[in-house]
Amino acid sequence: MLARYILILSCLLIQILGSQAEPGARKIKFLNYPDCIELRNSVGTVAILGHHVGGRVLSYSQDGKESLFIGPDESEWTPNGNKKPSSAGRFDIGPEYLIPKRSELWSGVWEAKITGPRKARLISKEASDAGIRLIRDFVLADDSSHLVCTQTMENISQKTQRWCHWGRMFAIHGGIGVVPLSPEHQRFPKGYIMMRGRDEMLILPEDPMIRKRGNFIEILGPPTEPKLGFDSFAGWFAYQMPNDLAFVKTYKTFPKRLYGEIAGLTLSIWYPKKDWVPACELEPIGPMEAMKPGQKASFTENWYLLKNSYPKKNSQLDLQLLESKVKPLLK
Numbered sequence: 001m002l003a004r005y006i007l008i009l010s011c012l013l014i015q016i017l018g019s020q021a022e023p024g025a026r027k028i029k030f031l032n033y034p035d036c037i038e039l040r041n042s043v044g045t046v047a048i049l050g051h052h053v054g055g056r057v058l059s060y061s062q063d064g065k066e067s068l069f070i071g072p073d074e075s076e077w078t079p080n081g082n083k084k085p086s087s088a089g090r091f092d093i094g095p096e097y098l099i100p101k102r103s104e105l106w107s108g109v110w111e112a113k114i115t116g117p118r119k120a121r122l123i124s125k126e127a128s129d130a131g132i133r134l135i136r137d138f139v140l141a142d143d144s145s146h147l148v149c150t151q152t153m154e155n156i157s158q159k160t161q162r163w164c165h166w167g168r169m170f171a172i173h174g175g176i177g178v179v180p181l182s183p184e185h186q187r188f189p190k191g192y193i194m195m196r197g198r199d200e201m202l203i204l205p206e207d208p209m210i211r212k213r214g215n216f217i218e219i220l221g222p223p224t225e226p227k228l229g230f231d232s233f234a235g236w237f238a239y240q241m242p243n244d245l246a247f248v249k250t251y252k253t254f255p256k257r258l259y260g261e262i263a264g265l266t267l268s269i270w271y272p273k274k275d276w277v278p279a280c281e282l283e284p285i286g287p288m289e290a291m292k293p294g295q296k297a298s299f300t301e302n303w304y305l306l307k308n309s310y311p312k313k314n315s316q317l318d319l320q321l322l323e324s325k326v327k328p329l330l331k
Contacts, residue, residue, distance in 0.1 A: 021114065022114050022115075022116055022117045022118075022119070023117040023118070024039060024040050024041055024117050024118035024140065024142065025037060025038070025039055025040075025114045025116070025117060025118055025119060025120060026038050026040075026114075027114075028048070030048050030050065030058055030059065031058070031070075031074050031075045031077070032074075032075055032076070032077050032078065033050050033052050033058070033074075033077065035051075035112065036048050036049060036050050036051075036058065036112075037049040037112055037114055037120045039118045039119075039120060039138065039140040039147075040118070040140075041118060041140055041141060041142045041143070041144075042142055042143065043142075043143060043144060043145070044062055044063040044064075045060075045061070045062050045140060045141075045144070045145040045147070045305065046059065046060075046061050047059065047060050047138065047140055047147050048060075049112065049120055049122060049138060050112075051109065051110035051111065051112035051122050052077065052079075052109060052110075053077065053084045053085055053086065053107050053108075053109075054086065054090065054105070054106050054107050054108065054110065054124075055091070055110040055112075055122030055123075055124060055134065055136045056088055056089050056090055056091070057088060057089025057138070057147075057149070057169070058070065058074070058088045058089065059088065060089060060147065060303065060305070061305075062145050062245055062305040062307075065243045065244075065245055065305075066172065066243075067171055067172060067241060067243075067245060067247050067305055068087075068088040068089055068169070068170060068171060068172065069087055069088065069170040069171060069172050069173065069277075069278060069279035069280075070087055070088050071085050071086075071087035071088075073085045073087075074087060074088070084107040086106070086107065087170050087279065088169075088170055089149075089169045089170075090167075090168040090169055090170065091134075091136060091149070091151050091165075091166070091167055091168060091169075092105075092106065092166040092167075092168045093105070093130065093132070093134070093151075093153060093163045093164065093165065093166055094163065094164050094165075094166035094260065094261060094285065095163075095164060095166075095260040095261050095262070095288075096166065096261060096262070097262060098260070099130065099163065100129040100130055101129060102127045102129060102130045103127070104124055104125040104126065104127040105124050105127045105130065105132075105134050108124060108125050109125070110122045110123055110124050110125070111123040111124075115137070117142075118139060118140040118141070118142065119137070119138065119139050119140075120137075120138050121135065121136065121137050121138075122135070122136040122138075123135050123136075126156045128157075130161070130163065131155060131156065131157030131159065131161040132153045132154055132155055132156060132157070132161055132163065132291075133153075133154045133156050134151060134152065134153060134154070135151070135152040135154065136149065136150065136151050136152075137149075137150045137152070138150075144304070145303075145304050145305040145306070146302060146303070146304055146329075147302075147303040147304075148300060148302055148303075149300065149301045149302075149303060150298055150299070150300040150301075151165055151298065151299055151300075151301075152296050152297070152298040153165075153289060153291060153296065153297050153298075154291075154294075154295075154296045155291040155292065155293055155294060155295050155296070157293060158293050159293065160290055160291065160292050160293070161290075161291050162260075162288055162289065162290050162291075163288070163289060163291075164259070164260050164261070164285060164286045164287060164288050164289060164299075165284070165285065165286030165299035166261075166283065166285055166286070167249070167282065167283050167284040167285070167301055168281055168283055169281065169282050169283075170277075170279035170280070170281055171239050171241065171247055171279060171280045171281075171282055172241055172242075172243070172278075172279065172280075173274050173278040173279055173280060174221075174241070174242045174274070175239045175240050175241040175242060175247075175280055175310075176218060176219065176220055176221075176239070176240040176310075176311075176317055177217075177218065177219030177237070177238075177239055177269050177271065177280065177282075178216055178217075178218060178219075178237060178238040178239070178240060178317070178319065178322065179191075179192070179216065179217040179219075179230050179232055179234075179237045179267070179269075180215060180216055180232060180234035180236065180237065180323070181212075181215050181216065181217065181232055181234070182231075182232050182233040182234050183215075185231065185232075185233045185255050186231060187231045187263075187264070188203065188230075188231050188263075189203065189204060190204060190205065190212070191212060191217050191230065191231070191232070192205070192210070192217055192228050192229060192230050192231075193205065193228070193229045193263055193265075194207065194223065194224075194225045194227070194228055194229075195225060195227035195228075195229065196225050201262070201263065202225070205225075207223040207224050207225075209221045209222065209223045209224075210223055210228070213316075213319060214319060214320075216319050217230070218317070218319075219269060219271060221271070222271045222272055222273045222274070223271060226270050226271050226272040226273075226276075227268065227269075227270050228268065228269045228270075228271070229261070229262070229263055229265040229267075229268045230265060230266060230267050230268065230269075231263075231264065231265065231266060232266055232267060233253040233255050233266060234253070235250055235251060235252060235253045235330060236248060236249060236250040236251070236326055236329070236330060237249060237267060237282070237284075238322060238326065239280060239282055240308060240310060240311075240317055240322070241310065242310050243310075244307065244308065244309050244310055245305045245306065245307060245308065246304075246305070246306045246307075246308040246322060246325070247282070247303070247304070247305060248303070248304040248305075248306055248325075248326055248329065249282060249284055249301055249302065249303060249304075250301075250302040250304070250326070250329055250330055251284050251286075251299070251300060251301050251302065252299075252300070253266060254287045257287035257288070258287060258288045259285060259286075259287050259288065260287075260288040261285050265285055266284075266285055267283060267284050267285055268281075268283040268285065269281065269282060269283065270283065284301055286299040302329070304329060306322075306325050306326075308321070308322055308325065
């Protein structure tokens with residue numbers, strides 16, 4: 001009997017320890033959030049995942065340089081409080097104008113577990129209004145800043161659900177957005193559109209903070225209207241930050257599939273004035289997924305923090321150099 005008791009305790013201890021720590025993965029307190037998961041590698045990249053208010057990346061840094069905007073109200077969160085902060089590395093589902101409230105997904109308490117060396121999984125509760133549950137898997141490379149972020153939608157309802165991936169990450173303010181064009185798929189005359197409020201779309205926008213240079217659209221700072229939409233199928237875009245890191249996102253695109261966002265956007269950038277929100281929202285958008293009951297659909301964003309110099313005063317970002325650093329990541 002005693003031997004059996006010891007065996008059971010040993011098995012439980014192994015399960016507990018296995019869920020708490022793996023090489024490059026551990027539970028930590030971050031700000032006021034207990035039991036966050038830290039993923040850390042050998043080249044100075046750290047990602048911290050939180051599950052207390054939605055399943056988010058709370059911090060993503062390289063050599064101590066933070067890339068995400070972390071709102072001041074994040075430190076005011078308490079387990080029994082009413083504050084539900086929403087900043088840093090956010091993910092969502094869309095289309096934006098069709099999706100219901102989905103509180104369990106956006107601001108609910110998620111489950112968090114370490115799944116292997118530098119690997120973790122966040123799992124939402126079921127959202128009955130959207131008919132789905134979300135699973136987010138994260139894998140940090142050991143030898144680079146590459147963070148794989150895979151969001152899986154699972155239909156938990158009794159009818160077909162049609163939604164899409166919508167990245168909504170807040171980067172630090174003051175950077176330069178770089179969106180490569182794909183002329184073979186271009187639908188917008190200027191390569192982008194601008195939203196004025198929620199119900200007006202400018203197809204031929206003019207803004208001093210946005211320019212076309214070569215095969216790229218550059219967003220030099222907050223435009224007159226902060227919400228921009230793009231029809232690029234290049235499968236990547238970048239955000240050159242003032243801390244000499246370029247935040248690069250790569251992802252698969254599907255030119256022959258339906259994109260359900262307004263005007264069929266494949267990515268969006270929301271860049272407000274600093275005194276409104278000191279962040280820039282980088283938003284890859286996936287194609288529509290029709291999921292029958294019990295079916296799943298996934299979309300992966302690949303995140304990178306590349307060492308790249310912010311341009312000095314009266315100079316331009318070297319777009320060719322940046323592109324040369326991104327191209328090897330697309331193979």
